[in-house]
Amino acid sequence: MVAQKGKDLLLKLDSTGSGNFITVAGLRSKRIAFNSETVDVTDADSAGRWRELLAGAGIQRASISGSGIFKDQQSDAEIRSRFFAGEISSWQLSVPDFGVVQGAFQISSLEYTGTHDGEVTFEMALESAGPISFTVAP
Template identity: 60%
Template sequence: MAAQKGKDLLLKVDSDGLGSFVTVAGLRTRSLVFNAETVDVTHQESAGHWRELLAGAGVKSARLTGAGIFKDEASDETVRAYFFNGSIRSWQVVIPDLGTMTGLFQITSFEFNGRHDGEVNFELSLESAGEIDFAAA
């Protein structure tokens, strides 16, 4: 896969609960991280006393993070409402030339910051709340 432009990695949310995904604000940075916990099944007779893991048994999770500026009042209000209401909504991450990840997420961190000579920006973190689907590009 050739190098990709970071600006093409998009974070979208289902803003009406009906599958209408819209790009969230003016994100300048974003990332998607997948995690998988392990289940240790090591016992006294494990070969050489090396740890043994149970394949496919751990809990999987994903974390989305982003930072940027709000493009308008509507996107600002949408994200703030989801955070303060503890809403779990369907979100998408579009990864250029790879595909689209879609799943339920909850905003777990929401931060505003700014400099005296610059714009107000925000950072947010979302944690998965269900299975993540992948559709290849």
């Protein structure tokens, strides 16, 4: 995979539940992280006293975060309403030449900041709320 433009990493929300995704407007940076907890099953009989892990037993999760410029467009209103309602919605993160990650996420953090001589910006974080799918880019 060759270098990609960061602006092509897109975060999208299915605002109606119909499978039609809208791009979250104004985002300047986006990040996704996948994590898998481990379950330690080491005991006194473990070979060489090395830690042993139970395969496939830990909790898996995905976290998405982003920050950008507040634009008060459709996606901003959708984000605000979902955060205050505590809703779980379908989201996509499109990674150029890699694929699309899709699943149920809940907005876990929403912050707005601004200075007297600058623009209003926002930061948001999402946590997975179910299985995540991955579709390889064509």
